Amino acid sequence: MKLRPDQLSAHLKQLHLQQCAPVYIISGDEPLQVSECCDQIRLKARQQGFTERHVYHIDKTFDWGEVLEAANTLSLFAEKQIIELRMPGKPGDAGRKVFKEYIDHPSPDNLLLIITDRLDNATQKEKWFKALEHEGVFIPIWPIEAYKLPEWIAQRLKQDGFSATRDALSLIAERVEGNLLAASQELEKLKLLAKDQRINEETVQSAISDNARYDVFQLTDAALTGNVKLCVRILGVLKGEGIEPPVVLWALVREIRLLSYMSRLKSKGMSTDAVIEQSAKVMGFAPFILKKRRPILEKTIQRHSEKHFRDMLQMTGTIDRSIKGLDRNNPWDELLTLTLFLAGMPPVTAQI
Structure with a gap:
């Protein structure tokens, strides 16, 4: 069975007379929706007596036999168990065999x-995927398209008894630029400022102008201007305020991809105006925003080689794995290294 993320809640509510599906597959790159779908499933499962949970991070060295061992072993104190696999890609031959064995010998x-x-x-x-989907529920998660984001924000507010004007919704959507985790955190702040549970454009503008705390956009600007001390300070504040690492990584990836693309165009001899117009069109930025930021963008491109930008993008993949628990590195340490690299301090392993 295939469901959209917004259909999962209704599916789980219908299970009051029957047990959860034996298999749930959550697939996607949007952290907030993935996390919330998983939370819903775990909560329903706990309500149905799945009191034990085993989490496995799949990599090339993973012993798939551990999954079958867990499936065939239940602790004396647990009624039922959740076996959670965090899998970055395809399972490989060993994983396919384990999935087949699991499906062939199901256990309630x-x-x-x-x-x-x-x-x-x-x-x-x-075959391995179709067998799992046939026995369970598949929830593919796709990024919300830009024109649908204001509607998503409105629905999010409505669930908590809040509303917002059309202008406010557009301004919030423009600020978070498709990052739902950033949008969720922004809404939590705006709810505290809302009067009579309604958010208008003035509320949003006030939150932006009066907010003395740092945000991820100030972090990227500090990195682009080469202000190393400010980068360290902002990143420390973001961590202390509970900002999630995926939000910080998203902001850095967005900036580095833009700079990498602009650098390639510049190397082909295009004028800066043409580079800005082309980059805005291809990378999904408003042209006036790039024109406003032109000085720091040019400064950063002059400071780095194209290879540097490629190295940075490789680093973002490593950080993503750390955030997902697939590597043991500290995501915040790696985010600091990447930020300082962007600011002009390449790691010792990077070649000039």
């Missing part, structure tokens, strides 16, 4: 929750 005491990156159509047609 086990719930298999698979969390994976976005799966392409070819993967979804493979």
Whole structure:
């Protein structure tokens, strides 16, 4: 069975007379929706007696036998168990065999929750995947398109008894630029400022102008201007305020991809005006925003080689794995290294 994220709640509510599906597959690159879908499933499972939970991070060295061992072993103190697999891509031959064995010998005491990156159509047609989907529920998660974001924000507010004007919704959507985790955190701040549970444009503008705390946009600007001390300070404040690492990584990735693309265009001899127009069109930025930021963008491109930008993008992949628990590195340490690299302090392993 395939469900959209917004259909999951209704599906789970219908399970008051029956048990959760034996398998749930959450696939996508949008952290907030992935996290919230998983939370809903875990909560329903706990209500149905799945009191034990085993979490496995799949990598090339993973012993898939641990999954079957867990499936066939239940602790003396647990009624049922959730077996949670965090899998970055395809399972490989060993994983496929384990999934087949799991499906061939189902147990009502086990719930298999698979969390994976976005799966392409070819993967979804493979036998191992079709077998899992047939036995359970597949929830593919896609980024919300820009024109649908104000509606998503409005629905989010409505769930908590709040409303917002059309202008306020547009301004919030413009500020978060498609990052739902950033949008969720922004809404929590705006709710505290709202009068009579309604958010208008003035509320949003006030939150932006009067907020003395740092945000991820100030972090990227500090990095682009090469202000190392300010980068360290802002990153420390963001961590202390509980900002999630995926939000910080999103802001840095967005900036580095833009700079990398602009650098390639500049190397082809295009004028700065032409580079800005082309980059805005291809990378999804408003042209007037890039024109306003032209001085610091040019300064950063002059400070780095194209190879530097490629190295930074490779680093973002490593940080993403750390955030997902697939590596043991500290995501905040890695975010600091990346930020300082962008600010002009390459790590010792980077070649000039």
